[in-house]
Amino acid sequence: MENVKGYHVAVVGATGAVGEKMLSTLEKRNFPISKLTLLSSERSAGKKLLFKGEEHVVQVAKPESFEGVDIALFSAGGSVSKQLAPEAAKRGAICVDNTSAFRMDPEVPLVVPEVNEADIHQHKGIIANPNCSTIQMVVALEPIRKALGLNKVIVSTYQAVSGAGAMAIKEMKEQSQAILNGEAFTPEILPCGADKKHYQIAFNAIPQIDKFTENGFTFEEMKMINETKKIMHMPELSVAATCVRIPVEYGHSESVYIEVEKEGVTVQELKDLLASAEGIILEDQPEEQVYPMASTAAGKFETFVGRIRKDLDNDKGFHMWIVSDNLLKGAAWNSVQIAERLISLGIVK
Template sequence: MNRYPRIAVLGATGAVGQEFIRLFEERNFKFSSLKLLASARSAGKKISVCGKEYVVEEAKPESFEDVDIALFAGGNISKVLAPEAVKRGAVVIDNSSSFRMDPEVPLVIPEINPEDILWNKGIIANPNCSTIIMLMALKPIHDLSRIKRIVVSTYQAVSGAGKEGIDELYNETAAIAKGEHYEPTILPSASLPIHYQIAYNVIPQIDIFLDDDYTKEEMKMVNETHKILHDDSIGITPTAVRVPVVRSHAESIYIETEDVLSVDAVKEAIKNFPGAELVDDVENMKYPMPLDTSDKTDVAVGRIRKDLVSPNGINLWVSGDQIRKGAALNTLQIAEYMIEHDIIK
């Protein structure tokens, strides 16, 4: 392509859409034109991007005329508008779960499987945020020795449930501080009949339970990991938990590798992996924490230690910003890869 791409952002007024805009400026992302799209409710709002003011338009099928790359922030609208955008010649990079497990759609983390971008048919899926954060820590280890087994527990921030999740945490905390009652309406999910307080609490449920008593969020980590690493034989046991943290997820991960690996070798691999940051100095109490990884690009990895039972076992602790690398940044990196390798249709 001998010009900068024409870009559309769907969901421009939401958290992920706003993160796209921040990243355009931070990464000096060049475009020849930009459309900011949202629901009819947000149409008419004005947003400044790279020093220029844009008016948000209502998202319609015809909005994707003369668009090269459409960045979708997520939501059920993807199912309707992604095919319409592709029909008009755009490549859609989608943050929703609508297309992730579609065998015709690549599921991509650019540091891990960028080659899958090449076989896209107009839609590229962005993985679930928890999957991205986990695999950014595990891929450098997997490259040393194939990972056979993963046991992961997530500690997921309320912003993963949107602005409403953040508001609920703030409102509950303020009410409790005043000795007042606050009736929760959002977590574990606004669509569920029962809701629990998140302030001063943890909720071991994200999304709905499936027939095997794992949640939909947990099974995303299983299925997406298999697809991204092209290995369905990896054993994965996930537990997804919502915690009273505003932004940035954390995960406790146990893995078993085919070969016995030293802690030093694992640390060195993580240190040299693009997009991962080694934060592991227990003598000085340095380890990844959500407050430190919020608004940061890299996924932080620490508390790396041999398992006490299995010689092939490694334990580690990970934290990463789920709005940034877990959503907007990963999407934009896919677009950057396409531009750099001139694979825009």
């Protein structure tokens, strides 16, 4: 039997929607764990979670929790990360942070392994996991950029409620049931728990995710714009986003228009390129009604791309439809994948 070294892994926010997916992903990937520390806020501490059949008691996250930890996966909100990730890093842990706390910090690499694995080497104890809607898009854009160049991206999203947390899923389901029953209901969470007004999400589409910034774009839209440029090392790339919440439980869909640099590219070339790219499954046979959907992408690690069409007016323009599980590739799986690369690159020893 091979002697595989195990690592001390901490999961911060273990009881949340993403934390739960982190644990199941670590399990599914058979991640080499010698010790598992599950951490949370005081509110959730004391809960017991199963990992590979063994019960683990969730403990209150504090600076000392990270003594001896090799890899810490954070997904407990930006303020927790801001406070505790530096403490964990100071104690020698490498933090993979799934919040927006450090993403645009020039000192912190923002990583999607299929796109910019090499950036991991620049870490100073913290590596940021990008926003869910950004991750699946750059997975599809990077092979195109590499082969054909990329000038422009315009994306409209169709985002699942699980991106707003477990309570938002509950709200969508309860609202749906109320509407089917013809009963009254009061929206309390979506579009954004931290904002003033709340709207019906069941049988509706809400063009707001996160709060609005001064320029009229939402923070979610600005994340997609700024994070894409950072991950792809293309500050000059033209990116625009409209982010919309729709009544789907798991799986973000994206309608993406791009302009490549190279002239005369065919749809078949683009399909071949994406079919052979890391982390992508091409689902694109319109004659057989084969295309990606949230319902079929949910629960999977890959990014699914289809509906690839050449623009009818612009030789360099293409349209496509990109779908992935927002809690897996969009969060838990991308974080665990970074952790796996920390090992394979020899950064965590």
